[in-house]
Amino acid sequence: MTTPPRSADARASVEQESPVVPPPPPRFIPPRRFVNLTEENRSLINSLRSATSTLQETDTCMRSLRNLMTSEEDGGAAQFREVILxxxxxxxxxxxxxxxxxxxYFLTIARNKNGSYRLQKLLGKSNDVDTLFFAAFFRSFLDIMxxxxxxxVVVQGLRVFSNVMKxxxxxxxxEHAVDLACDQHGCVALNRSITVLDDPYCRTFFLYAVVVNALPFSYHAYGNFVVQHVLDLNDLQCTRNIAxxxxxxxxxxxxxxxxxxxxxxxxxTKESMVVVVEELLKCEGDRLVRLARGTYGNFVVYKALRVTQAEIVTCGDLFWGLVNKLKPFRDLLGASYSYTIATLLDSID
Known part of the structure; x- marks a missing residue:
């Protein structure tokens, strides 16, 4: 049995249902914005294009370059972009x-907010440029970090540098891990550096520096943030090593x-949790109670109870070990700091 041909009306209906999709409009590329360079920056460009310069010309060039990198006047950011172009x-x-x-000279510019931002914009422009910046980092690493x-600037370098440079x-x-981690700004820079390194091999060196210094860092007002940051990466091997x-x-x-x-x-984390809880169980009952009543220790004891209770199937011995050590001292745990611990103990049959 042959299929009857479609009628003209049917063909018209199909054509209406499947209209021809027009091509997308051409992408609009905005014209380059005209920037009227200052006389100083025009002269700077000429100096940078010249292969040689006198001592006086060099001094003038470096003074103008510092102004370009740090200035907010005369549309400093726009002037910088135009010079680069x-x-x-x-x-x-x-x-x-x-x-x-x-x-x-480099540190003066890098420590300036505008200077830091504009230095970052230069990184990754070419291997020659990166090599010069790398040498500057190497000479003044601790001061910069x-x-x-x-x-x-260093953190941006870690994003764009070759692995050989890193x-x-x-x-x-x-060498400077302790100095960095125990410094107000250094600890932040160290954490940012760990975050931007996506190559596992390169990141290992940073993590090693934190792991081997985990104990002194954990006592320090700034160093503890570095240890916390590494633990937040959820790298099980690294977490275990810290524990x-x-x-x-x-x-x-x-x-x-x-x-x-x-x-x-x-x-x-279960593996590191076992290390902490086993140590809590080894301490004398009165010391554990003092910890549970303490300003900071109560949070640790309460969390230890909660996480072992949540893992009761595999960590029942740890949970009941804590409960049995704390239960005899229940009457001492009614204070404000240990109230949550007392409430949890009361809820257990």
Whole structure:
């Protein structure tokens, strides 16, 4: 049996249901915004294009370059962008050379908010430029990493540098890990550096520096934030290594403000949780009660009870061990700090 041909009306209906889709409109590219360069910056471009310069011309160039990198006047950001667009690879390399030729000069610019931002924009422009910046980082690593604004430049470098350059910085990181982690701005820079390193091999060096110093960091007002940051990465091997390095100090750390933060983080992972709870169980009953009644320790004890209760099937011995050590001292746990612990104990049959 043959299929009858479609009628003209049917064909018209199909055509209406499947209209021809027109091609997308051409992408609009806005015209380059005209920026009227200042006379100083026009002269700077000419100096950067020149292969040679007198001592006086060099001084003038470096003064103008510092103004370009740090100034907010005369549309500083727009002036900077225009200068970069005007320069070829050789000009950018010469610009980077001037910026990094003297450590003090480089630090002055890097410590300025505008200077830091504009230095970051130069990173990744070419391998030659990156090499010059890398050398500057190498000479003044600690000074840069412990400055609020300058540290952003190194972090950006870790994003764009080749792995060879990154690995060459690792000895500095290991050497200065304690100084960085225990500094107000250095600890933030260290955490940012760990975050931006997406290569597992490169990140390992940073994590190693934290793991081997986990104990002193855990007592420190700034260092503890670095340990917490690493634990938040949920790297099970790294978490286990930190727990092992803190073994024997868990109870003592739980009494401390900063140390208690670390103990609570370790209780979030089963493998490290076992290390903490087993140590709590080893301490004398009166010491455990003092910890449970303490300003900071009560949070650790309560969380230890909660997480072991949640894992009752596999951690029942740990949970009941804590309960049995605390139950005889129930009447001492009614104070404000230990109220939640007392309430939990009362809820257990």
């Amino acid at each position: 005007e320069l070829d690879a050789a000009g950018l390399r010469r610009m980077a050379w001037f910026l990094t030729s003297h450590s003090g 412990t400055d609020k604004e300058a540290s952003f 690995e060459a910085l690792f000895p500095h990181i290991i 092992v390095n803190l073994r024997g100090h868990c109870v003592e750390l739980s009494f401390e403000r900063y140390g208690s933060y670390i103990m609570e983080k370790l209780l979030d």
